[in-house]
Amino acid sequence: MNVLVYNGPGTTPGSVKHTVDSLRFLLEPHYAVSTVSSKVLLQEPWQTKTSVLVFPGGADLPYVKECKPIIPAIKDFISKKGGKFIGFCAGGYFGSSRVEFCQGDPLMEVTGNRDLRFFPGIARGPAFSGFKYKSDVGAKAAHLKVNNGTEFSCYYNGGPVFVDADTCDNVEVLAHYNQVPDVPFADGSNNNIKPAAVVLCSVGKGKALLTGPHPEFIPKLLSSSKDNDFPEHLLDTLKKDDAKRIECMHYILSQAGLKTRGDYVGYHIPSLTPLLMVSKPGDGTSGREFEDKLVKNTQAVSNGNHLEFSTEIDTFEVYNGIEKSFNEAASHIDPNDSETSVKTIILPNEDEFQLLKSRAPGFNFDEYFKTLSPHNKIGSIVMYGEVVTSTSTLLNVNRTFLNSLPENAILHVGDQQLAGRGRGGNTWVNPKGVCASTAVISLPLVSPVTHQNIAISFVQYLAMLAYCRAITNHAPGFEDLPVRIKWPNDLYILSPDYYYAKKLKLTGNKFDHNVVPLTDIEPAYVKVAGLLVNTHIFDNKYTLLLGCGLNISCTGPTTSLDRWVDIINDERKKPGLEPLPHVTKEKLLADYMNNLEDVIKTFMTRGVRYVLPEYYSYWLHSNQIVTLTEHGNSRAMVSGITEDYGLLIAKELEPGSDYKFTGITFHLQPDGNTFDIFKGLIAKKA
Structure with missing residues (x-):
């Protein structure tokens, strides 16, 4: 809340x-x-x-x-x-x-x-x-x-x-x-x-x-x-x-009746940590290309064993080698002011992959790169920090830095965000258990196959579809997890309270969301992740930042994937089924990258119509009835998404009816509402 x-x-x-x-x-x-x-x-x-x-x-x-x-x-x-x-x-x-x-x-x-x-x-x-x-x-x-x-x-x-x-x-x-x-x-x-x-x-x-x-x-x-x-x-x-x-x-x-942090005595908001920029094993060229481009774009200067440069907002230092640089890079970070502190980045040497276990114990790079498809470009370089400002904002506000990164390759991951960013400029501190990531992808302005302009509004749908695929295929049995997409770009999951109140059983059903009436979407579902997309254009290409915070194991403020693993496991005990494992964030992120590359390829080469049917299988809104206040409170039933700009399609209902249509179709878009997207829809007649 x-x-x-x-x-x-x-x-x-x-x-x-x-x-x-x-x-x-x-x-x-x-x-x-x-x-x-x-x-x-x-x-x-x-x-x-x-x-x-x-x-x-x-x-x-x-x-x-x-x-x-x-x-x-x-x-x-x-x-x-x-x-x-x-x-x-x-x-x-x-x-x-x-x-x-x-x-x-x-x-x-x-x-x-x-x-x-x-x-x-x-x-x-x-x-x-x-x-x-x-x-x-x-x-x-x-x-x-x-x-x-x-x-x-x-x-x-x-x-x-x-x-x-x-x-x-x-x-x-x-x-x-x-x-x-x-x-x-x-x-x-x-x-x-x-x-x-x-x-x-x-x-x-x-x-x-x-x-x-x-x-x-x-x-x-x-x-x-x-x-x-x-x-x-x-x-x-x-x-x-x-x-x-x-x-x-x-x-x-x-x-006053508020639930406060139990460990507030002695608790301190953590300080920033150095960012580790890690390529998949065997790729020794990315770091050199990155440094060369930095020098060209930012006039970075050498200061001892590191490069220094400033961009639009932040000052950066880039080091080579974990063993000889980590302590120095950490010492240059201001522990009292994360916003103005220098941001330090370390490029590990090719023979230092095993050192990551001690310097980045919160992220298993072996597991990530073992799961990532060897043919994947997206996500092939992980920029990881145990404590970061915001995986999205750091890249979004420093355009020159963003333009110097290896193209279509970066996944920025943080265990804890001190200034997470959401719609409407909302900010918050992401605790441990919330997986914060921003994928950087590049798309041409025009599809080289269909020769049509790329409608980048669909990228948010593709990313949420990729995440749903990654979650429900995380391990056998995860298809029962009740995750669903709330249009346009939020990931929802069934509320445990609703599950227990309705005495539902989900094991073996590949979660049929029809068990929840459309009138119960609120409060039957609660938010477990949100996606924020920022767009830049460099060299006649789109560079898109897909920022997402997914609650994997944190207990608040709604629920988490691991809580649902425990619920499903309680069901699985009765027929003697093997328990599901808790979510491994590294495997989940790599699968997300694999599926993101796959759905984007389909979108680019074949068009959105080949992606939408699977998207609809995960979303909450087929046949949902919405009220259009700017059209005399007329009621309309949601039937899909337009294939040009990704607007919501809704057919007007006859007064007093939930199934008879007037023949008028509306195309709907959000009005920037940050609390309930369906309370402020802007409609135009098609």
């Missing part, structure tokens, strides 16, 4: 980054944390795929103005659908019934009622004086006392105290300020009221977690702040209490 962090008018870049990084640290892999705009919240069906909506620090008034049209949807999401709302500082003001800020100051005062009303009282601030907009000059280390017994100093800059919070029926105060605020925090006659810093409000079926201070702010990020007004003396205090800050965040998120 999604955790959506609002990023629009009112936010500050620093607040968004602190919020996203802290939530990813504690909530992933159980949730996918990404940023979202007010436009998305207004136009897309985000509520059904979201657990938490977060408003970070910034300024409350722009939130009120920008988000006024979506207030009803937010309130409905919390109170009726059981969602969660988190508001840090400005988000805490925004989520209260009334704001009283800098009362009496003609330049700063903001006073007025608010529409969300999750906290039924007044958010009054600044709790401590000295605040200045767009500056850290008034920042303080507020001392908090948390209900779980933790006491620590927390970054504070202009946030509220929640007035009389201890007296509200629907409010639990999770943390109090340990200092007396500079504004009244109790308007009633109860002298025992303490100044509330963090409150958890019960709102219908949902919860709202609101804070005055910033427990989400990370001292390490603050230390790199470019604000010249930042009071440096705060850092030592905040760094000293950082473990308690994380403990507080874990506590308040857990109290």
